[in-house]
Amino acid sequence: ESDGVPHRMTLPPKKSELDGRVKEKQPTSAQHMWELYWKTVSEAEWENAKSVQNCYQSKCQCIVLRGIFKLGKKSHDVLLTRTRLTWTPITPENPTGQLLQKQEKKNVFAVKVKRRRAAGQESGGPVLGVALFYSRRRGKRLEEDTLHLHNASAEHTHTWYNTLKELLTGFSSRPKYLKVFINPSSHKKEAVHIYREHVAPLFKMADIRTDITVTERKGHALSVMKECKLDEYDGLVCVGGDGSVAEMCHALVLRAQLDANYPEKPVKPVLSLGIIPAGSTDVIPCSVHGVRDPVTAALHIVLGHLQQVDMCSFSSLGHLVRFGFSAMFGFGGRSLARAEKKRWMSSSRRREYALVKTLARLRPEDCQLSFLPAKKSTKNLFEHRQGLYLSISIMSIPCLSPHAPRGLAPNTSLANGSAALITVGNTSRSEFIKHLKRYSSSSGQFSFSFVETHPVSAVRIRPRSSIGSSEEESEEDGESKSTAIIESEGAALPWNIDGELVEITNEVLIRVHPRLITLYGEEVDEAESTISCSCI
Numbered sequence: 073e074s075d076g077v078p079h080r081m082t083l084p085p086k087k088s089e090l091d092g093r094v095k096e097k098q099p100t101s102a103q104h105m106w107e108l109y110w111k112t113v114s115e116a117e118w119e120n121a122k123s124v125q126n127c128y129q130s131k132c133q134c135i136v137l138r139g140i141f142k143l144g145k146k147s148h149d150v151l152l153t154r155t156r157l158t159w160t161p162i163t164p165e166n167p168t169g170q171l172l173q174k175q176e177k178k179n180v181f182a183v184k185v186k187r188r189r190a191a192g193q194e195s196g197g198p199v200l201g202v203a204l205f206y207s208r209r210r211g212k213r214l215e216e217d218t219l220h221l222h223n224a225s226a227e228h229t230h231t232w233y234n235t236l237k238e239l240l241t242g243f244s245s246r247p248k249y250l251k252v253f254i255n256p257s258s259h260k261k262e263a264v265h266i267y268r269e270h271v272a273p274l275f276k277m278a279d280i281r282t283d284i285t286v287t288e289r290k291g292h293a294l295s296v297m298k299e300c301k302l303d304e305y306d307g308l309v310c311v312g313g314d315g316s317v318a319e320m321c322h323a324l325v326l327r328a329q330l331d332a333n334y335p336e337k338p339v340k341p342v343l344s345l346g347i348i349p350a351g352s353t354d355v356i357p358c359s360v361h362g363v364r365d366p367v368t369a370a371l372h373i374v375l376g377h378l379q380q381v382d383m384c385s386f387s388s389l390g391h392l393v394r395f396g397f398s399a400m401f402g403f404g405g406r407s408l409a410r411a412e413k414k415r416w417m418s419s420s421r422r423r424e425y426a427l428v429k430t431l432a433r434l435r436p437e438d439c440q441l442s443f444l445p446a447k448k449s450t451k452n453l454f455e456h457r458q459g460l461y462l463s464i465s466i467m468s469i470p471c472l473s474p475h476a477p478r479g480l481a482p483n484t485s486l487a488n489g490s491a492a493l494i495t496v497g498n499t500s501r502s503e504f505i506k507h508l509k510r511y512s513s514s515s516g517q518f519s520f521s522f523v524e525t526h527p528v529s530a531v532r533i534r535p536r537s538s539i540g541s542s543e544e545e546s547e548e549d550g551e552s553k554s555t556a557i558i559e560s561e562g563a564a565l566p567w568n569i570d571g572e573l574v575e576i577t578n579e580v581l582i583r584v585h586p587r588l589i590t591l592y593g594e595e596v597d598e599a600e601s602t603i604s605c606s607c608i
């Protein structure tokens with residue numbers, strides 16, 4: 073009772089309970105006293121006292137510190153437990169401070185001692201109190217904010233600072249040392265600037281050390297990941313577009329395979345990966361953050377928000393091609409192959425150009441498709457189809473983006489242990505365009521007779537031959553006849569695996585590996601969209 077608040081308040085039973093007991097047997101002296109209590113106190117007052125008692129008792133169990141601070145101009149009673157900070161204004165009518173009138177849970181990630189300093193003064197100065205840096209949620213975004221607790225006592229302030237610091241270092245999922253890869257060539261070449269401006273200051277504030285590699289070429293991150301010592305890091309960070317992220321995710325799982333001597337079933341990497349979006353589409357960060365925002369991404373890392381995510385392995389004739397999240401064969405692969413030939417154009421222009429050209433030359437793929445439906449009791453029984461397909465997609469994550477806010481595969485989720493197989497059979501160009509356009513609107517992209525979707529745990533695609541004229545293709549792109557040969561039977565066909573062009577000659581086997589990778593972030597159902605697609 074040293075702080076003036078009774079640690080135990082004995083409240084009588086509810087009036088109805090007391091009346092029952094008094095009727096049943098001879099009333100005790102305590103019951104007589106409670107009867108007297110009920111003559112002076114209303115039921116509403118009793119309920120109020122009970123809730124204060126409940127709050128107080130639950131808080132008392134784990135109070136770490138309690139003290140008086142000024143927040144703004146008013147004095148507050150501030151309580152710190154192991155998981156929460158709560159503060160209550162102290163009013164003259166209620167000098168002991170009413171408990172828990174206001175209660176807020178903050179995601180505090182840093183604490184600093186505040187001092188009064190003259191302009192230009194770098195150290196020292198009288199203590200003003202502590203500043204707590206926390207993350208505040210606004211829709212899907214996380215924003216940084218500060219709570220200033222003022223108290224001019226240096227001793228009081230340092231007790232609070234040291235205790236808070238100790239509590240913050242105790243969160244085991246929050247990283248202390250990160251390996252960061254930055255692709256300086258991503259999108260508008262802003263990745264280094266984005267990291268310096270928006271991410272590095274938050275890491276510094278949260279006392280996170282970093283080891284930075286600015287990549288010099290395609291495959292650089294992969295080769296560093298294959299060889300570097302990883303034990304000292306708590307996590308990895310990739311700053312770049314979808315291509316860089318795909319390379320890092322593949323590298324992380326491949327490294328775990330290498331360390332485990334290539335077991336048949338892929339092993340889960342120990343380290344988690346944070347993704348700072350710096351590309352033009354940013355499908356993976358959109359799927360785990362809901363927004364393309366470097367501050368949101370950095371705060372998820374700082375706070376150690378972890379999300380398990382399903383991944384796929386892509387292999388051909390028993391050889392691993394890569395690990396990834398999504399693959400498109402047919403329209404998606406051909407369109408990317410065309411875009412890659414126009415690397416000198418800006419990313420949005422070449423995407424638009426490739427889309428229009430591929431639509432103009434729309435052609436189906438003749439292939440044998442087999443898939444293992446997810447969650448079927450008859451294990452390992454592949455279903456088979458054979459025919460002409462304009463597009464086949466396999467996606468283990470929803471692939472949200474500002475262009476498709478509900479995702480290219482809204483019927484799957486990050487960690488449901490299966491992928492969505494979406495097949496688009498042969499149809500007219502106008503019907504195919506109708507299907508594509510529905511991705512950017514609310515829904516209905518699958519309500520066509522030529523579209524099928526299945527939740528799957530494995531898919532095999534065996535291309536039979538390519539339909540269409542190869543000469544026509546070479547003429548259109550102004551390229552030599554030798555390039556056109558890729559269109560003939562038995563030649564490499566373009567696949568779009570996580571936005572990267574991969575050319576594969578033979579059949580491709582895709583297997584889903586549930587929760588294979590851990591990313592910093594959380595599941596979201598829809599991405600924030602600020603873009604209206606003008607392509608088609």
Ligand SMILES: Nc1ncnc2c1ncn2[C@@H]1O[C@H](COP(=O)(O)OP(=O)(O)OP(=O)(O)O)[C@@H](O)[C@H]1O
Binds near residue numbers: 255260314319351354
């Ligand atoms: N210094 C570099 N110069 C050229 N390419 C690089 C460099 N560092 C990495 N890369 C490669 O660039 C490729 C594309 O990277 P990324 O996806 O980040 O950019 P982007 O293609 O411009 O973005 P988006 O796909 O979102 O438009 C990746 O495969 C990556 O390996």
